[in-house]
Amino acid sequence: MDIPTVLVVDDSPTVRKIVQMTLQREYIRVITVSDGLSALSAVADEIPALILLDIQLPRMDGYYICHIIRKNLQFRQIPIIMLSGKDGLFDKMRGRLAGSTEYLTKPFDSEELIQTVKKYLVDWQERMPPQYEAMRPRLRRRG
Amino acid sequence: MDQQDRIMDGDLQTLGLQSILKMLALSGKTGTLLVHSGPETLSISLRKGQVVALREEGVPQPDLLSMLCLINRLDPPRAQALREMSHGNTQVALALMVERNWMSAAEMQQRLEFAVTQSIGHALRWVDGRFAFHRQLVTMESKMQPLDVDSVLLEALRQADEWEEMAGEMGTQLTRTTVARWLPEVNKDVRTLGLSQEYIEVLCLSNGELPLQAMALVLMSPESRIVRIMTRLLEFRLIEVVDPILERELQQDLSNIIIKCQHILAQRQQSSNAEQHLLGLISTLAECINGLLIHHGRYAKSLRGRGQVPTSEIIHYLERRFAQPLQLMARNQYPILETTNFVNGQLDCTDILTLNKLVKGEKLAEFYWEAVQGLTVFLREIFSTLLRDEVGNSHTGRQLDLVWRAFLTEIEQEIQKYQIERAYQHTRLARSRDRTQPQQALRVGIVQNWK
Numbered sequence: 314m315d316i317p318t319v320l321v322v323d324d325s326p327t328v329r330k331i332v333q334m335t336l337q338r339e340y341i342r343v344i345t346v347s348d349g350l351s352a353l354s355a356v357a358d359e360i361p362a363l364i365l366l367d368i369q370l371p372r373m374d375g376y377y378i379c380h381i382i383r384k385n386l387q388f389r390q391i392p393i394i395m396l397s398g399k400d401g402l403f404d405k406m407r408g409r410l411a412g413s414t415e416y417l418t419k420p421f422d423s424e425e426l427i428q429t430v431k432k433y434l435v436d437w438q439e440r441m442p443p444q445y446e447a448m449r450p451r452l453r454r455r456g
Numbered sequence: 457m458d459q460q461d462r463i464m465d466g467d468l469q470t471l472g473l474q475s476i477l478k479m480l481a482l483s484g485k486t487g488t489l490l491v492h493s494g495p496e497t498l499s500i501s502l503r504k505g506q507v508v509a510l511r512e513e514g515v516p517q518p519d520l521l522s523m524l525c526l527i528n529r530l531d532p533p534r535a536q537a538l539r540e541m542s543h544g545n546t547q548v549a550l551a552l553m554v555e556r557n558w559m560s561a562a563e564m565q566q567r568l569e570f571a572v573t574q575s576i577g578h579a580l581r582w583v584d585g586r587f588a589f590h591r592q593l594v595t596m597e598s599k600m601q602p603l604d605v606d607s608v609l610l611e612a613l614r615q616a617d618e619w620e621e622m623a624g625e626m627g628t629q630l631t632r633t634t635v636a637r638w639l640p641e642v643n644k645d646v647r648t649l650g651l652s653q654e655y656i657e658v659l660c661l662s663n664g665e666l667p668l669q670a671m672a673l674v675l676m677s678p679e680s681r682i683v684r685i686m687t688r689l690l691e692f693r694l695i696e697v698v699d700p701i702l703e704r705e706l707q708q709d710l711s712n713i714i715i716k717c718q719h720i721l722a723q724r725q726q727s728s729n730a731e732q733h734l735l736g737l738i739s740t741l742a743e744c745i746n747g748l749l750i751h752h753g754r755y756a757k758s759l760r761g762r763g764q765v766p767t768s769e770i771i772h773y774l775e776r777r778f779a780q781p782l783q784l785m786a787r788n789q790y791p792i793l794e795t796t797n798f799v800n801g802q803l804d805c806t807d808i809l810t811l812n813k814l815v816k817g818e819k820l821a822e823f824y825w826e827a828v829q830g831l832t833v834f835l836r837e838i839f840s841t842l843l844r845d846e847v848g849n850s851h852t853g854r855q856l857d858l859v860w861r862a863f864l865t866e867i868e869q870e871i872q873k874y875q876i877e878r879a880y881q882h883t884r885l886a887r888s889r890d891r892t893q894p895q896q897a898l899r900v901g902i903v904q905n906w907k
Contacts, residue, residue, distance in 0.1 A: 325722065326863075327714060327715070327718040327862045330859040331859050334707070334855045334859055335707075398723060419715070419719045420715045420719040423711045423715075424708060
């Protein structure tokens, strides 16, 4: 059976490594990038089942990336969980308006991260766009 | 699998696996036998009464290629190439090895046969469970020659008997899912212990990731034999048994501490001036050290698994373990650390953090800078001690080490930022001095001329 891929977008190497370690333990494939442009390229290249997206990023912020993904017909169904150090209502609202599915406040708890991610991976295969099937062999080779 | 295809089902207590297999073999049946017990499922494909494939579900499938690398039977680059070509399918990988003359065809058959025998040998010990035989033959890619049920059963029964015998004789706690790892304290040459090749191979495979069943599979040795070897290695204090639940808990706790510290570090990045920057680094480092100390008080090898340990004992343990290295560092390299001390098992840095009440200007920045350097070294010392003690040289240990390195990189970056800022300020100061100095020289010159 295929395993879901989660894309982690965060400029902190620590956060990237921790999320990778935590999710890989749950048999989830994790790919990481550190900036907005690489994130968009990874979305197109890997078609992740879920995106964990930091808000403060170099070159392009998380809200904007989220907005671009939501505008794209192929990728708009991918759940996006925003990761942010800001816990304010305004930031959460802004995230929602940009199209995020969920909001996780940093510093997050590992268990909380696992539960949130798993919640959106239940039916991940059904949500995948049609071209995902064609890409499967290539993705499996990379994994 | 369709219900209508099912031609036989029942309870293992009524009809054991041995009898079912014999019956299907005698009648030359083709189809799939599914046996369930608890979370485990065994799927045996039969063609004309012979075993053609077997799949075990509910137990993690080990990576045979990595295991062959561990016992020095395969080079890691070759293993990686095979993994990519076989798309993770073990049987295809074995066939590719045969194709490239890295393994004989006889060995491949032997390995596949052993895997079948081992799984059936384990399933023969199931008391509770259900079985169902479906007419439909599940197409499982198999490179194995069909196996005669009688010979498989004979070998599987022998393995099952040996397991029972061993369990009765040794009363061991080890199970086929037990994971072991090398003890970090072992640094002597194991060859001096006079261990046989088999023992050394089990030792090599005890990397904190592989279950006992996987070791048996790669060594093609009965699980009971591996238990005996492991028990001996445990007696030699060369390995220890990994508690996966504890390890997971421990990893999560450490991850949470690091994530919290990274968050504090990121928040303090926007400090207005160099002094504030250093102060932010000091308090981040202190919080990180104290977080790790709390963690170690909970998970240190000598404290865990003992229920509620008195707080005084935890404090005493932490101070005994870390106060001396701190004192040494203070004496030899970073005298500023003499102002810190352990209070209730926590590092108290109040004196450093309130130093601005006593010292000002460049001297204050120098003290802060020394504190940052000292605390960074102490933090590294704590983390490596903690990791060595709690998880040793294991998969979890290696993973946490990677995370830790990433976090240290972020701290280093912050330190570098400060260094650049400091260098810039020095240059600016020097330039402004240079600009004033020629004027002074000129003035002196004029005075000289006047004379």
